[in-house]
Amino acid sequence: MALFNLQINGRSYRADVDPDTPLLWVLRDNLGLVGTKYGCGIAQCGACTVHLNGEATRACVLPVSAVGKSKVTTIEGLSATGTHPVQQAWDKIDVPQCGYCQAGQIMTAAALLKHNPKPSTAEIDTAMTGNICRCGTYHRIREAVKVAAASTGSASTKSK
């Protein structure tokens, strides 16, 4: 066990865990941030996607010892109350069925739009293809990314 200081969602957290523990399980078991989901454990499904210094990263294969001073953002930190344009678009288009994969989908989409605010359909497809949705909500995911892209810039801090 070792003590790690982590910068998550603009706050400092301390976790006393085995150094090889994936960030996913530190978030969930130690810090109570359970919005980040376990789906496969081998970076194949995207359910565990978080942002590491703004980049979409699979938390299930990232040892906590490798996080260092990087700034971590989880679904809980994307916005305080669901006001991020991607979250708003997800609600507006009514994307979720079971909802389990959607935090990862939202984090991947938010990272995409940060780097590419007006992605083409092909670019959306490429970026979102690493995230599995077993319920098959892909059509609405694609649509919601477009809606979020259309609102980004003017609405990024707007509340409902």
Place this chain on the structure above:
Amino acid sequence: MQTLPNASRRNFLKLAATAGGGLLLGFNWTETEGAVVATDATAVNAAVPGVGFNSYLSINPQGVITILSPNPEVGQGIKTAFPIIVAEELDADWRKVVVEQAPLDTKKFERQVAGGSGSIPHSWTRLRQAGATARQMLIGAAAKRWNVPAAECTTASGSVIHTGSNRKLTYGELATEAAQLPVPTDVKLKDQKDFKIIGQTIKNVDNPGIITGKPLFGLDFYREGMLFAMIQRPAFGYTLKSVNDTTIKAMPGIVDVVTFDNNVAVVGKSTWQVKKAKDALKIDWTKTDATESTDDHNRLFKELLDKPDATVRRKDGDVDAAFKSAAKVVTAEYQCPFLPHTPMEPMNFFAHVRPDGVELVGPTQTPELARNETAKLLGIPPEKVSVQLTRMGGGFGRRLKADYVIEAVQVSKRVNAPVKLIWTREDDMTGGSYRPAVRYRFQAALDAQGNMIGYKLRGASINAGNSTREDNFPAGAVDNLLIDSVDHKSAITTGPWRAPITNFLAFAEQSFLDEVAQAAGKDAVQFRLDLLEKAKAKPAGAVKYDVDRMVGVIKLAVEKSGWGTKKGVDGNAVSQGFSVYFSHRSYVAQVGEVVVKKGKPVVQKMYAVADCGVVINQSGARQQVTGCIVDGIGHAMYGNITFKDGVPEQTNFNTYRLIRLNEIPDVEVHFVDNGMDPTGLGEPALPPAGAAVANAIFKATGKRVRNQPFAEDEAFKSVS
């Protein structure tokens, strides 16, 4: 959304908790939302306790209506659909509705199951009556207060109105008095034309929690002091000999290693420590005679198809005579592999076995089964077992079984502590229970005019029981028909998988009917319509589907898809394939469109027409149909689990392929608006999808795909 003041939030949570609706966390729980609310004002106002009218609803003085949704939410949208029905008959303001998940209580709610697309048909009338009864009581209270006849009062959007005197009282103002009135036994339900909420586009009530990462799911449940457990199960046909438990127990964070029923359970203080210890297990298994490989099954299918004695499921007319007199006989075989369910949330459950009873929390499609099996295992009355339902990260039939609940109980009992059992993705894919593997042999006898005068279907299956649905179309439309089945008992465990049996049978049957139509020289749609006309005019034996409703979806699909009139797009010819199926009380027709690009068939669009009676929620219903099509095409194209000596060869998403976003066709969904009582939609749009695609591929390429997954079918590979 605004943030709730902390005090209100806590009260709100306490309320939700006492109602049994909330997900209680061991820590951090003040940041959770126990129930889902429509608006922020409603969220604040919901903190005030309400008065109950019946099992389903209560109303508080602020006019907030809390509706309990009793059935498990697995992504089928029932937690949104049920309250819509109650709110409609109550004439509620949907923005003032709070939805809570009810705990298991079959005395109040009867059927608390998510399966068989049966929730809506079972509860449609019950839910309407619950809303209408409360509405009548609210009218009664208003009439009494105003001293006017109840018949002069009407309701709208959460208020009772007396038009004559221009007076109005909100449900909140009336609730306390109304709840004390005698409960009316004969209430009038609304005329469908007066529906204001049913049939609208209404968002998933759990969206606010889902998009902000709230702990809604079973795996998100934590309790102070609970232990974590994972289990190594034997491969199929093996028994436990020995395990290096002393070494494992010495690993960091590991509390115990226990064994039961050939399983080895590792119990510890964190998920990751338990996972590492599980990976370090060295287990000696004993191989028994029961181990099987996929190659064995392929051989076995041929034996079963030729077996002289089979279980006859339906027999009409004289099949032998029909085939003897036939001008043409068409024969084809279709095969599908085992499939895991792979819901995104793997199996998990919380169990705490205490001297005074058992507490269960987690994702299950059958909470009553979980309770009863737990009671049976421990030899205690079922009343001693409580079950709290969490939202489920998918199920697809896997959570109809209680095996993983019982495992959690077994472990909690042995370590005498609260335990959350977690399956890894590898456990999920290798631990059963699979969609059974099946091979069908179809035979059709045509007369000189191309009429189908004889039809034979033999189902050969592994742990499927009856692999046929003997009363489904075309039964009733063919004078001479024989449907039988043979099942092989295997050590490989199987179970219901979304649209059990029909998830593959529909593909096989609807593809075969295309083969027969072609042999008869008829259009695929006209061939089906001719059969249906025969089933209506001169039925052969019992007809257990509604011919008119099936014809209805076929005709609307023809119209919407422009069947037979499609020209090329961008220089590529568009080829259409047709499929129609009745399952789980709903009728669905689909047309697939394939374009050959660079020599490869590409599914570019799917049309779906569904007849599920009244559509409760346009958004949810379209989601189900679209999701079923994506699911159906994805598994038809890629899904495959193979075995070597009882060991599954695919273990995670790197070797087991699921459809992804860049592989979906456009989907256009239509509903038949016939005002009939609603039926379920969690499954019925899946079965027809595979054949709509395969029939379009045949039209585009001349290659007939008869095996799933298509991606590994020789005919498909020859053109892709």
